[in-house]
Amino acid sequence: MKQIYLLLTLSLIIGIGALLSTRFIEPPLGEGDSAIHIFNWGEYIDPDLLDQFTEETGIRVVYETFDSNEAMLVKINQGGTSYDLAIPSEYMVEKMQERDMLIEIDHEQLPNLEHIGEQFLGLDFDPENKYSVPYFWGTVGVLFHPDKTDLDFTEWDMLWDESLRNEILLVDSAREVMGFSLNSMGESLNETDPDKLDAAFQKLVELAPNIRGVVGDEIMQMMINNESIAAVIWSGSARDVMWENEELDYVVPEGGSNLWFDTFVIPETANNIDGAHQFINFMLDPENAAQNADYVGYSTPNDAGLLLLDESEQEDTRFYPTDAQQETLEVYKNLGLENLGIYNELFLKFKMNLE
Amino acid sequence: MKLTGRLFLIIMLIVLYLPIFYLAYYSFNSAGTMNEFESFTFDYYLSVFQDSRLMVILMNTISVALISSVVATIVGICGALSLYFLKSSKIRASLLNINNIMIVSPDVIIGASFLILFTFLGISLGSVSVILAHIAFSIPIVVLMILPKLYEMNTSLLDAARDLGATPSLILSRVVLPQIKPGILAGFFMALTYSLDDFAVSFFVTGSGFSVLSVEIYAMARQGISLEINAISTMIFLIVLTIVLIYYFLSTRKTVKRGDLS
Incomplete structure (x- = not known):
């Protein structure tokens, strides 16, 4: 039994000691x-x-x-x-x-x-x-492996190319995915016209065979490991990935993209x-x-x-786009609950259409 | 059969430990990434030790784990004893179920409810809130570790002690506690490891500059794994290994000294 008493008291003393020691590492606020x-x-x-x-x-x-x-x-x-x-x-x-x-x-x-x-x-x-005061900003674009594909992704439409069967990763976010589909059709990513949104959804359904997965933060590690040829991703994450995997390249396709802060x-x-x-x-x-x-x-x-x-x-136009490119970038507008609901619903339908 | 069994064991051990050794191996890599091993360096360990913020967080983590598991062990012993000596089996069963619910309910829910409770009670988030939350989720584990040992105990021991004129407190300290000692040890160390690796609950209840490693590592990992994380994780692994060795030492000594009932 002594062992248990000893163990418990000793642990308590070390614990309190460790807590107190932090005061010497960084003096507490007076x-x-x-x-x-x-x-x-x-x-x-x-x-x-x-x-x-x-x-x-x-x-x-x-x-x-x-x-x-x-x-x-x-x-x-x-x-x-x-x-x-x-x-x-x-x-x-x-x-x-x-x-x-x-x-x-x-x-x-x-x-x-x-x-x-x-x-x-x-x-x-x-x-x-x-x-609010801006701290950092960025775009949404395509992170890809230049050695594994001839496409350069200067157009969103290149994502639909047949050579990319089962090779595209998407971030799991309704506005981003619906947004690039709208952009690829030359529409604004703040579109609220139900017909145009439906057209964007139909276009996404056509993209389904090319999609390997719609994933969250894992997308970064998957790209680092070269698990896919291309990914639609935020420029910030793309930058982090490219530090780990120097073979990759990032591009913001023409025809518009999101500007985030x-x-x-x-x-x-x-x-x-x-x-x-x-x-x-x-x-x-x-x-x-x-x-x-x-x-x-x-x-x-x-x-x-x-x-x-x-x-x-x-001069790195991938992360500091030229003025002409910046013109095409759009900030997400608050579309109201109802329209956001439509975006989310279409995105969900799209995800359910995947295998 | 013997051979396949051994093979299975070896494969399982490799699967379990390979990731940790992989991570530890690259914590010494001077290249700064986990792609290729360049040359041996202690840089990441040094930078952890030089980063006073990380050191404070490391200390916080250790003290939260130790303090909360000591308190949880003591409360857990009392809880297990009162469950064991309860007359009504119905009440006992329902109390035990309440105890088990805490273990199976998702950490996120426990964490969020603690956050709501603490702000409702006006307890500001910081060291106290984290320790309280950790004590709370550790207690059910301790109870669950000790209870089986109580049921294994031979009840005639209690009767014998009573016959020989032992007072209740004497029975407790001389008969019951030594009998359930393995359970207490197991409960304490389980609580310790639960506290060390808990993220979800800690995330909600940390605040006012007080943070623990799991929360910090999770936020750091968003930007890809930096080798400092490898270094910290390796250190934590070594600490846990030491704890396990201490536990092993403590729990096997009993079998050597059979007569140790005091």
Whole structure:
């Protein structure tokens, strides 16, 4: 019996000791300490910048991570947390705004906002950028293996090519999949005309023999392992995959695609609103934006920061499309529940049509 | 038959352990990816140790696991004992079912309900909420580990002790507890491993800068696996291996010293 007592007491002592030891690794916040709580995607910021921010402003950064917009929404919505800054994607900004979960951003406190390219401001999901400031942006395109196919995917229609039998992966997301089908027909990916949506659905059904799977996050690992020739995927994920598997290439087909954003927002749970503004402004500084873009690898909306990146990077039209290409990109509009329902329903029908 | 049995065992062990060794192997790869092994390096381990945020999270994980399993073991012993000594078998069966429901219900549901409960009670998310949640989902496992040992116990031992004039507390500490010791050990270590690898519940109840490894690794893995994750996972594997060895040591010593009832 002594063993058990010993085991339990020892475990308790080590446990409490480990908990206390964290105080020495990172001193806890005292009463007077100023700090901001940031809620971000995993591996989505250069950690050196956090230290630099603390050095410059004296504000400590408490950093937490999430892995999906929905998970973030639940954590913030439920309360019990006090995040001063979060980084959701644009559709989630809209949702949070509808639920009155966001605090207006004071543009006067953000002098560095001028560095953000005009084409990235005032978009549909937040017309006056009242609640959000763009952090990174990207597109939807085709990630493919150039050695295994002669197609270059400059047109969406090439996905329908017979040589790609059972070789295409799609992300499991209604708007993206319906969107590229609409784009391939020269329509807008915000189309609400039921006939056109139905035509897009019919076209997707024709694509069915080429589709290997409609998958979630696994799509990245599957592409890294060369399990498929092509995948319709977000540029950010494509970038991550191409770091692991250098044989792959990414292209945004002509005829339109989606323009997505991850943005800074200040949730209503914030305690340190000034600190949050300071942090946004700090990240908008061209040098910091460039350093961060270099670390994360996504496309920065910071025009001045972009000029500080390597030229090869700046001229990479796969991730920084030319102005002409950018014209064809569209942000998702909030189509309302009813239309979204149609999108989801058609997408579901399409998935059920697959083998 | 003997040969096929052994072959089956070997194949099973390979299937079980190959991924872990594969992962550990590449944690020493200087190339930075899991594609080709270039040369041996400790860089990823160093960068884990230099990253004070990760170190704090590692410490948090260990302390949550230890504290929650100690408390869960103690509560679980009490729970198993009261179930065992219950007079009405109907109540016992229904209580046992309630206990089992906790084990079979999806972690996501347990996690979400804890989140709602904690915010309702005004407990702010952080170390306390995580430890409480881990204690709660560990208790049913401990109970389930101990109960069979109680039923294996020879009841005449209890009668004999009573006849010889032992007080109830003496019976408990000198007769019952030593009899169920293997169950207690198993329960404790099961609770420890459950706590270490739990993601879903922890995700909901972490907050205020307090995080545990599983949550952190899950968020990191979104960007593809970086070799730092390999390094941490290898370390965790070694820690668990040590725990198992301690358990093995503790549970086999009993058979050597048969007379050990005190």
